[in-house]
Amino acid sequence: MSCGGGGARLGDPAKAGAASGLYGLVDATHARTIAVIGLVKNAGKTTVVNALMANVPHRFGLTSLGLDGERTDHLTGLAKPRIVPPAGTLVATTTGSLDRSQYHMQILEELPFRTSLGRVVVGVAGGEGAVEVSGPTTLKQVRATAERLQELGAEQVLVDGAINRLGSASPQVTEGLIMATGGMVADKLDEVVEITAATLDMLMLPVVAADTAALVGGHDLSAHRLLSVDSEGRRHPLRLPTVIGEGVAVARVVQRLGTRTLFVGGALTQEFVDDLIRVLPPRHQLRLVVRDATVLILPATTVARLRRRGLSLEVLHPLTVLAVTANPFRVPHPYNSRLFFRSIVEAIGERVPVFDVVNGLAHLPADGVAGDAATLAPS
Numbered sequence: 001m002s003c004g005g006g007g008a009r010l011g012d013p014a015k016a017g018a019a020s021g022l023y024g025l026v027d028a029t030h031a032r033t034i035a036v037i038g039l040v041k042n043a044g045k046t047t048v049v050n051a052l053m054a055n056v057p058h059r060f061g062l063t064s065l066g067l068d069g070e071r072t073d074h075l076t077g078l079a080k081p082r083i084v085p086p087a088g089t090l091v092a093t094t095t096g097s098l099d100r101s102q103y104h105m106q107i108l109e110e111l112p113f114r115t116s117l118g119r120v121v122v123g124v125a126g127g128e129g130a131v132e133v134s135g136p137t138t139l140k141q142v143r144a145t146a147e148r149l150q151e152l153g154a155e156q157v158l159v160d161g162a163i164n165r166l167g168s169a170s171p172q173v174t175e176g177l178i179m180a181t182g183g184m185v186a187d188k189l190d191e192v193v194e195i196t197a198a199t200l201d202m203l204m205l206p207v208v209a210a211d212t213a214a215l216v217g218g219h220d221l222s223a224h225r226l227l228s229v230d231s232e233g234r235r236h237p238l239r240l241p242t243v244i245g246e247g248v249a250v251a252r253v254v255q256r257l258g259t260r261t262l263f264v265g266g267a268l269t270q271e272f273v274d275d276l277i278r279v280l281p282p283r284h285q286l287r288l289v290v291r292d293a294t295v296l297i298l299p300a301t302t303v304a305r306l307r308r309r310g311l312s313l314e315v316l317h318p319l320t321v322l323a324v325t326a327n328p329f330r331v332p333h334p335y336n337s338r339l340f341f342r343s344i345v346e347a348i349g350e351r352v353p354v355f356d357v358v359n360g361l362a363h364l365p366a367d368g369v370a371g372d373a374a375t376l377a378p379s
Contacts, residue, residue, distance in 0.1 A: 021362050022048075022178075022355045023056045026156075026322055031175035033146045034322070035159045035168040039199055043182035044327030044358065046083055049158055051357040053086055060085070061154030063092035063135040063145050065161050065168040067117070083160070087127025090154045092145045094118045094134045101132040108152060113141045120145065122152065133160055143173045163199070169319055170294040176320040179203065181344065183330030189343060196324070197347040198300035203293050203321050204351065205303070208314045212261060212289070216316070221265030221291075226250065229261040247275025254286060255279075261287045270298040277309050285310050292317040323353045326361075337361065 026034060038045030053060050062085055082101075085091055091105060096117030098105070105123035113120040113136045120136055122145075136142050146157045161168035169177040181196040183189075215229050219237055226238035236257055240246055250272070254262060268290050280286065288306070290296065292315050296303075306313055328340035337359040345354050350365040 021364075022323055022325070022353075022357060023052055025353055026052070026176070026178070027056075027058075029176055029320065029322060031156070031320070031322070032150060033157045033159060033174040033176075035161050035174040035177040036180065037161045037163060037166065037169055037177055038180045038182075039163045039196065040182065040185045041162075042184045042327070042329055043180040044325060044329065045160070045162070045180040047327070048178060048180055048325050048357055049160060050084055052158065053089060054084075058155040059088055059090070059153060061090040061092070061146065061149030061152075061157035062133060063142065063149065063157065063159055064133040065135055065139075065142050065159060065165045065173075066137060067097070067132070067134040082130030083133050084130045085125035085127075087125060089125040090122060090149050090152055091125050091131060091133065092120055092122045092135055092149055093131060094120055097132040097134040101130065103129055103131040105131070111136075111145060111148065113137075113145070122148065135159075139167045139170055139173050142168060146173065166294045166296075169203070171292055171317045171319065176322045177203070178323050178325060179321060180325045180327065182327035183335050183340060189335060189340070193343050193347045195300060196344055198304060200321065200324065200348060200351065202296060202300040202303050203319050205293050205313055205315045205318070207318045208287075208289050208316060212287075212314075213316055215261065216263055219263075221263055225265045227263040227265075228254065228257050228259040229263070230258045231260045245271070247272040248279055251276050251279035255281075255284070259286060261289060263289045264295075265291070267295050267297045270302060273298060273302055273306065276311065277306070280309075280311075283310065287312045287314060289314050289316060291315065293319050321352050323355055324348060326354055326356045327358065328356075 036045050036049050092111065094115050094117040105125050107121050107123040109122050111120040111122060115134065115137055117134050136145055142159060146159065149157050159168045159174055168174060179200065181192070183192060185192045185195050215233070215235060216227060219227050221227060225240045228236040228238060238250070238253060268288065288311060303313055324344065326341050326344045328335040328337045337356060338361065341354070341356050341361045345363045348354060353365060354363040355361070
């Protein structure tokens with residue numbers, strides 16, 4: 001199969017079992033909004049979205065943070081699997097995407113959100129053809145779009161996203177996420193495994209203790225940007241217009257104040273972290289607290305690097321990772337599906353379930369074994 005996202009017919013019982021097994025776990029959470037995040041192009045994210053919609057009796061709503069569903073991958077030039085919503089699916093996309101994909105659906109209403117591809121509209125899929133999905137461009141708009149899809153009758157809403165559009169997985173927008181990894185994540189299998197495990201670590205950062213979270217008190221982190229708390233619990237808001245480019249200055253203030261916990265409002269960037277690591281003494285113990293993992297603008301492997309330097313990273317609000325999906329596709333030749341799947345499972349351990357909806361493989365941590373999804377899918 002040459003399709004970059006690993007698309008396949010899902011009529012095979014094992015493959016259908018993987019899709020239904022994945023959904024069984026999703027359904028058990030009662031999450032009404034779910035982000036499907038791909039770590040890279042051709043990670044199989046679109047295939048997972050199609051598998052869920054094709055094998056689940058629920059009425060889905062579908063939208064995206066930004067653009068997805070293109071006919072051809074811009075990096076490899078390969079044809080990509082298209083988003084094929086079953087009849088009755090509620091789709092929120094832009095007028096430009098509808099024109100580009102030549103997709104026809106019954107338009108219900110126009111939302112008050114304009115993008116570079118035109119207005120966002122909501123319609124009912126007719127069950128024929130594939131659609132390019134491009135949704136609103138801000139988290140507030142995506143949340144409002146998902147809420148409107150639910151008001152119009154969607155039992156669950158899928159938000160199509162990517163690792164560079166991680167905001168769709170924010171607890172402010174969705175209630176759970178599925179992380180799609182694949183053979184195109186890196187050049188070598190061991191690198192794919194390392195990046196996948198590191199990304200899951202980042203998405204599942206520990207939540208601060210209640211007494212630590214209470215230290216924020218009435219401070220508006222979005223206004224102050226930074227809040228320093230020393231070992232005695234003394235709080236010092238640091239009023240900066242942005243933390244971008246201020247890593248060195250902040251590191252010096254942290255040393256002067258004896259900061260032990262630093263609450264960061266807004267994004268945490270690689271540049272800021274590099275400056276902290278460079279300026280702070282090697283034995284300085286510091287806990288960085290951010291809103292949630294979606295505000296991290298840095299490689300996932302940086303989290304482990306911070307930990308080695310004695311700097312821990314925690315969140316005020318956790319993300320709920322429902323499952324990881326694995327796609328062995330790569331150019332020029334795919335990995336052996338079972339070898340690739342086993343490698344991902346061993347790296348992730350028992351933290352979350354892993355599925356390959358194309359090749360019918362599943363790993364359910366409660367069972368402690370991996371095998372064909374037809375035998376492992378929950379009843």
